[in-house]
Amino acid sequence: MIEAQNLQKRFGTTLAVEDVSFTARDGCVTALLGPNGAGKTTSLRLLYGLLQPDGGKALVDGIVAADEPLAARHRLGVLPDAPGLYGRLTAREHLLYAARLQGLSAAEAEAHTAALLARLDMGGIADRRSAGFSQGERRKVALARALLHDPQNVVLDEPTNGLDVPATRAMRKTVRELADGGKCVLFSTHILQEVSAVCDRVVVLARGRVAAEGTPAELLARTGKSHLEDAFVQLIGTEEGLGA
Amino acid sequence: MTAKALAVFAKEALDAARDRRSLTSALSFALFGPLVLALALTLSAKGSDDGQPLELAVAGPENAPSLVRFLEQNHVEVKAPPADVVAAVRRGDLKVALRIPAGYGGDFRASRPARVELIHDASRLGARTPVRRLERLLERYEARVAGQRLSARGVSPQIIRPLQVEARDLSTTASRAALALATLPIFLLMATFLGGMNVAIDTTAGERERGSLESLLVHAVPRRDLVLGKWMAAVAFNLLSVALTLLLSFLVLRWDRLQKTDVPVSLSVDGALRFLLLLLPLALLAPALQMLLALFARSFKEAQTQLSLLMLLPMVPGLLLSFQSFEAQPWMRIVPILAEQILMRDLLYGQTLAVSTQVLTAGATLAFTALCLGATTRLLHHERIVLGR
Structure with missing residues (x-):
């Protein structure tokens, strides 16, 4: 379970995250939806302890991320904004490295890597160097890396960004499977289709604040609209920065 | 030393070994020094006419x-x-x-x-x-x-x-050859600064440039282990370069002796080990210093430019020491790089080095190394370094 309690973060004089509170439960896919610049990435970075909050706190399974970053990160699998692969390493080597960084033994690392390569259908790229990978292949490696230590909580920053249709569908399927397996999945997106396709709950972010929180159906009911798109436009007060 | 630091070391060493840029910079310089030495020896033998009609x-x-x-x-x-x-x-x-x-x-x-x-x-x-x-x-x-x-x-x-x-x-052929041999410590000194430089840059500024720093830091791994592992990889390349320089110099001298039996100069194993012992702390310091500085750079190129300036650093004491009247002051014993060069000069002039002085110098250099590593670790906590691209 991931909890954000009145998170606040400023960069210089800009208030990137003003006041963000929400809960992402186990067995659920929670979407952090908002236009570009709403504070999604910054909120996620506060959750996985890359940034220190100026106010409020982030909890991962009850552990305060700012106080015990290592313990919190151990319970988190993170797919950041940029996949950040090493061009001279193969997909398999990326996974083995991540496994060792998370503290798995050599034998465990081998086993988990083999299992994930099979699960995400990565046999074809397992032993190729990542320099020549497509966007989809890169993101797959990054996702596999996030799931290696079988974390209870998975945080994905715009996971389908730049992916083609088959890759997007595969990513959504994986996300759904994780939640159905009892994991807590939190992902950020500015794409409405994504929300209706896989999400159980939605947290709508606008200008560094939570504009609304609930199931897609609840949000429709609250706004009195029949289409999610209309509902969101009303909730965030503008159409700017939303993608279809 | 934790298992995680070792994992970082293994990954960075593998990555660097596959990087032609890192390999060539570590190896080509190791070739360069002995090559110049061979040239200098050949010239010094040619310039002499001892006994020749x-x-x-x-x-x-x-x-x-x-x-x-x-x-x-x-x-x-x-x-x-x-x-x-x-x-x-x-x-x-x-x-x-x-x-x-x-x-x-x-x-x-x-x-x-x-x-x-x-x-x-x-x-x-x-x-x-x-x-x-x-x-x-x-x-x-x-x-x-x-x-x-x-x-x-x-x-x-x-x-x-x-x-x-x-x-x-x-002056005899032998003494002129000894003069040529005096260039060896300078090449060894430069090898300690150049051997691992590419690795030091690639694992810091390179990581920032690729945008892979964030995905690295989301793992449950202490920053200290990351810095240690990366540093060890750079040190390994450094030592490889220094060892290769030394080995090739041996071969050059051996070949030289085979060619002209009247050049009695040889680099004694004992003498070589003394130099190596002197340079070892520097081989540890250089990558630590380079990583610290490179982490401020946003790209590989930027870091490379800045570190080329750092390369001038070991040259400055060398210039200073070329003045015969230069007397080593006590405080100089604890200034890294300068202290080592004083010791090397003393060694070249055949003076026996006091163990206490060597320990003092090595200790100061190692302390400075630890300081650099600590600062690099702290820097990795800075949001501007981690995210600023």
Whole structure:
């Protein structure tokens, strides 16, 4: 379970995250939806302890991320904004490295890597160097890396960004499977289709604040609209920065 | 040392080993030093004429048989001249030539100054030694003949020799080779700064440039382990470069000795180990310092430019030390790089190094290394470094 309690973060004089509170439960896919610049990435970075909050706190399974970053990160699998692969390493080597960084033994690392390569259908790229990978292949490696230590909580920053249709569908399927397996999945997106396709709950972010929180159906009911798109436009007060 | 730090080390070493840029920079410099050494040794052997006969083309030897005989008695191998002596010297076929005009005999017998022409090209560096040798021989012949003429007239030759100058050039091939060998510590010193530089940059500024720093930091791994692992990988490349420089230098010296048995210089295993022991703390410091500075850079290129300036750092004390009067002050013993260079200079001049001084210097350098690593670790917590691209 991931909890954000009145998170606040400023960069210089800009208030990137003003006041963000929400809960992402186990067995659920929670979407952090908002236009570009709403504070999604910054909120996620506060959750996985890359940034220190100026106010409020982030909890991962009850552990305060700012106080015990290592313990919190151990319970988190993170797919950041940029996949950040090493061009001279193969997909398999990326996974083995991540496994060792998370503290798995050599034998465990081998086993988990083999299992994930099979699960995400990565046999074809397992032993190729990542320099020549497509966007989809890169993101797959990054996702596999996030799931290696079988974390209870998975945080994905715009996971389908730049992916083609088959890759997007595969990513959504994986996300759904994780939640159905009892994991807590939190992902950020500015794409409405994504929300209706896989999400159980939605947290709508606008200008560094939570504009609304609930199931897609609840949000429709609250706004009195029949289409999610209309509902969101009303909730965030503008159409700017939303993608279809 | 944790398992995580070792995992970082293993990954970075593998990554760097596959990086042509890192490998060539570590290895090419290791080739460069010994190559220069080989060149210097070859030149120092060529520049010497110890005991070797001087080949000299003499035009008109029949005009001055006694002079030619004198030259031959003094290790000069008199050769027949080519058709055009001047052109041959101008082309560089001959370093020096002697022309004795037909009027020599008449002038000589009449005790008039007899003309001989010494033909050479002063702009050719290689010709200087044989020309000077020939000039000295001619002066000696002149003095001898002058003495004989004075004696024949009842005057002691002593009175025209108010001075007896004895210049004793003690330089031998061996000592000149030793001078060439003195460049070795400088190359070793540079190897400690260059060997792992690419790895140090690639694992810090390179990581920022690729945008892989964030995905690295989301793992449950302490920043300290990341820094240690990356540092160890750079150090490994550094030591590889230093060891290779040393090994190749050994081979060059061995080859040199096989070529010319009269070059008795050798790098003793003992001496080499002393240098290595001196340089080891520096080989640990250099990557730590480079990583710290490179982490401020946003790209590989930017870091490379900045670190090239850092390369000047080891050169500055070298310049300072080239002044003979330079006296090592106590505080200099704990200034990394400078302290090592003082010790190397002392070692080269054959002084025995006090163990306490060596320990003090090594300790200071290691402390500085730890400081750099600590600062790098702290820097990895800074949001601007982690996210700023």
